[in-house]
Amino acid sequence: MTSSVFKDKVVVITGASSGIGRELAYQLAAQGAWLSLAARNAERLETVSAECQARGGRAITVQTDVGEQSQCEALIQETVKNFQRIDVLVNNAGITMWAKFEDLQDLGLVEQIMRTNFFGSVYCTHHALPYLKQAKGQIVAISSLTGKAGVPTRSAYAASKHAMAGFFDSLRIEIAEYGIGVTMIYPDFVSSEVRERALGPDGRPLGSSPVREKEVMSAETCAEMIVKAMEKRKRELIMSFRGRTGQWLKLIAPGVVDRIALRAINQGR
Template sequence: MPYTNQLLNDELVSKLTGKVIVITGASEGIGRALALALAMFDCHLVISARNLERLNSLAADLTLLGNPPLVHVADVAVQSQCSGLIKACIDKFAKLDILINNAGMTMWSRFDELEDLSVLAKIMQVNYLGPAYLTHAAIPYLKQTQGQIVAVASLAGMTGVPTRSGYAASKHAMIGFFDSLRIEVADDKVAVTLICPDFVVSEIHKRALDEQGKPLGDTPMQESKIMTAEQCANMMLPVIAKRQRLLITSFRGRIGRWFKIIAPSLIDKIARRAIDSGR
């Protein structure tokens, strides 16, 4: 197991143990790693994605750790399936404490080379509308528990990124949506936590859509030089437990927020260099 007892401090145990948590995009990458990390806290997990085989594989691992999850196949791009996911959670556990909007997709093409513009709609549907659909279905139950919404966005939601224009647009939308929602639900004591990872090793890069709207098949990332999904999940745990507002997982991301104001052209150069180097 990639997780250590260092994560099992008293504060995390007291704030996470026994929580009912829905995780989308749980079949791979950050979602899978986060589910395994949360299993240490005896959470009641609802794991969801489109790939039943991979979900069942994760469910087997979680069962070995002592707490079998509820497996629910759903496509977050379909509103009725989002509602069905939340209903399945309530039918099973009678409550919901934390909704983790993690499912996502990306692209890898310059906009002026994009041949299939439906790519933009697909990405917006999954990355922005999907979390909106899920959150809408979940809010009545989160108000009852004074629960929490976690949105896994991206550094691309804070700045421009070449070859990722549609992805960056969807993550900008996601951040704007959840920042606004945070204000709306504050009086209901529902917390909203935004997670903005830098590059993370994940299947999402292999499935990134090219200029023709087809999956790349191979990752353009230098995976040995970027954060693993397990490392990202371990960073997320205390932020979720403390119901914090925002996590930016890299130093360049944190410093970039300020340089974007005082030296925006420098941030453009950093973004271009990051894409060119794949790290």
């Protein structure tokens, strides 16, 4: 039986036009959630919105570049204008890279990744906080195993995801007194468009994925696991066995974790 924890709950999802964010929207819509869908691609958002409504949810779309603070503020204001409150903010919008640091032609790539993944989450969270306080709501942040360990070809991405962890782990303590929960999500490889869009050494999207996309977790399964963690208001979810064991291994043999990360990148899974 489908759960209905999020029935009539107002959920803002950034990066809802594709991949994990889109799947989350579909699964929450099936519970009857009221969704505020954000991303840059307005046309894709409209398609996701129509599907959410067909699945039993309510949905609005707000074209948003999360790297621009004013647009994050507008996303929150537009959500409240339409739905009068915010119960959950899912900071999911993100971009990655696939390049060694020494090969980068322009350090603008580092800034772009930090602006989207880290500052985008900070901006949306800051503007949503007053409403989350009223609702005793929940913040969900999609980090990555790269937010728990270093990964070659991902220096700036790892920095942005570690930054998210430090930021939200601190914020969790500050806002516990308001009854707001913070759930950190650490996915392993998930099949999506993230790698064909990954920025290469020249700062341009790779155009095709170096990962064996058919052999990694589906966005659907990933979203199911995230929804369960949200329902239980879990503190964090590390999504794979190697991710969970890596946490312990890091304490006693960190070099082994480095080798696992290198092998994952070389093998593309």
